[in-house]
Amino acid sequence: MKPSTTLVSAGRNPRRHAGAVNVPAFRASTITAPDLAAWEASRTRRFEKDAVVYGRFGTPASQALEEAVAAIEGADRAVSVSSGMAACASAILSLVKAGDHVLLPDNVYQPVRAFANGFLAPFGVEATFYDPLVGAGIAALMKPNTRLLYLEAPGSQTMEMPDIPALVAEAKARAIRTAMDNTWGTPLLFRPLDHGVDLSINAATKYLVGHSDAMLGTIAMREELFERVKTVATAHLGICAGSEEIYLGLRGMRTMAVRLEKQGKSAFAVARWFQTRPEVERVLYPALPEDPGHAVWKRDFKGASGLFSVVFKPMDKAALARFVDGLEHFGIGASFGGYESLVLPFEPSHYRTVTTWTSKGPCLRFHIGLEDVDDLLEDLERGFARMRAAA
Numbered sequence: 001m002k003p004s005t006t007l008v009s010a011g012r013n014p015r016r017h018a019g020a021v022n023v024p025a026f027r028a029s030t031i032t033a034p035d036l037a038a039w040e041a042s043r044t045r046r047f048e049k050d051a052v053v054y055g056r057f058g059t060p061a062s063q064a065l066e067e068a069v070a071a072i073e074g075a076d077r078a079v080s081v082s083s084g085m086a087a088c089a090s091a092i093l094s095l096v097k098a099g100d101h102v103l104l105p106d107n108v109y110q111p112v113r114a115f116a117n118g119f120l121a122p123f124g125v126e127a128t129f130y131d132p133l134v135g136a137g138i139a140a141l142m143k144p145n146t147r148l149l150y151l152e153a154p155g156s157q158t159m160e161m162p163d164i165p166a167l168v169a170e171a172k173a174r175a176i177r178t179a180m181d182n183t184w185g186t187p188l189l190f191r192p193l194d195h196g197v198d199l200s201i202n203a204a205t206k207y208l209v210g211h212s213d214a215m216l217g218t219i220a221m222r223e224e225l226f227e228r229v230k231t232v233a234t235a236h237l238g239i240c241a242g243s244e245e246i247y248l249g250l251r252g253m254r255t256m257a258v259r260l261e262k263q264g265k266s267a268f269a270v271a272r273w274f275q276t277r278p279e280v281e282r283v284l285y286p287a288l289p290e291d292p293g294h295a296v297w298k299r300d301f302k303g304a305s306g307l308f309s310v311v312f313k314p315m316d317k318a319a320l321a322r323f324v325d326g327l328e329h330f331g332i333g334a335s336f337g338g339y340e341s342l343v344l345p346f347e348p349s350h351y352r353t354v355t356t357w358t359s360k361g362p363c364l365r366f367h368i369g370l371e372d373v374d375d376l377l378e379d380l381e382r383g384f385a386r387m388r389a390a391a
């Protein structure tokens, strides 16, 4: 089955819900048993795919979502959690304990860096940040107690594309587990498990939900890791996704393929256009042939999503504000993956620690939504005109 068909059909069985096309929201905490024997039996079944024993452990709706996510990820099982960050933290905590060492890319999603420094470190887990472009050189950073190699591709904001197969091969050679934040690509453009990664993390808040109206995260894996991840996320940390969010995730994913295809195409057109602008120093987007990560991206990914960054030539803050503030179709906000376009300033030099990333001018991250490209380009053109007008 092709991925777009899987997205439409996985986890969905209208006959189970009086013929309704969508899996209805399922609100439950207490699940009552018909008799004592059934109650006792349910205790031992709680990791089974269709076991409904208590709301936090899963409902028919969260199981439908997890079944669908596992199907598009090429995984055996998935765990749904309350946000993308909950997925990142639960995945990491499932694979490490006190005394362990983890490797994280220097361009990792910033809250994961903060989690490593502010949460893992006090619990005795040491983190080393690595150059995302280190490739097989990662071996030199691996210690006898390294238990986890964490990946993100492309990395947040600066969009460097790591050589995933090279990194995973070095981890595998030493029996080190791997987890990858695959939010940018979604399983439609890259399936981490197909490339030997142990845990595939998706901030489903972004493209899976697709409408900027729900927080949701997923972790996909082979059967052997399921019980561990589910125990850490759901039993120990008490993390589960809300019923409304599960409903919105399931509904959103049905259209993810068409959204992502259009957003990737539009983003490429807008990124190309930025490359022609005199105000722009560099566009950071692996789909562009000039991008240093292009060859690796082309080898490993099936396409590009709608998120890229732009490094501008030096300009004062007021000029940047004139450009950004007047944009009609670009909301100023964090996150991405919704149907609407966004813009966000960032300063990599503020948080990177092992690789120097300098730019003389300001940086903006753009997310391209489902608006018509001509309208977006006109909007950006007007922004540059305003920037110049007051100069």
Ligand SMILES: Cc1ncc(COP(=O)(O)O)c(C=O)c1O
Binding pocket: 083, 084, 085, 086, 088, 109, 156, 181, 183, 184, 203, 204, 205, 206, 215, 216, 217, 334, 335, 336
């Ligand atoms: C790459 C990446 N991973 C994880 C997250 C966290 O997702 P959430 O906001 O759903 O917690 C984000 C959010 O921006 C992200 O960009």
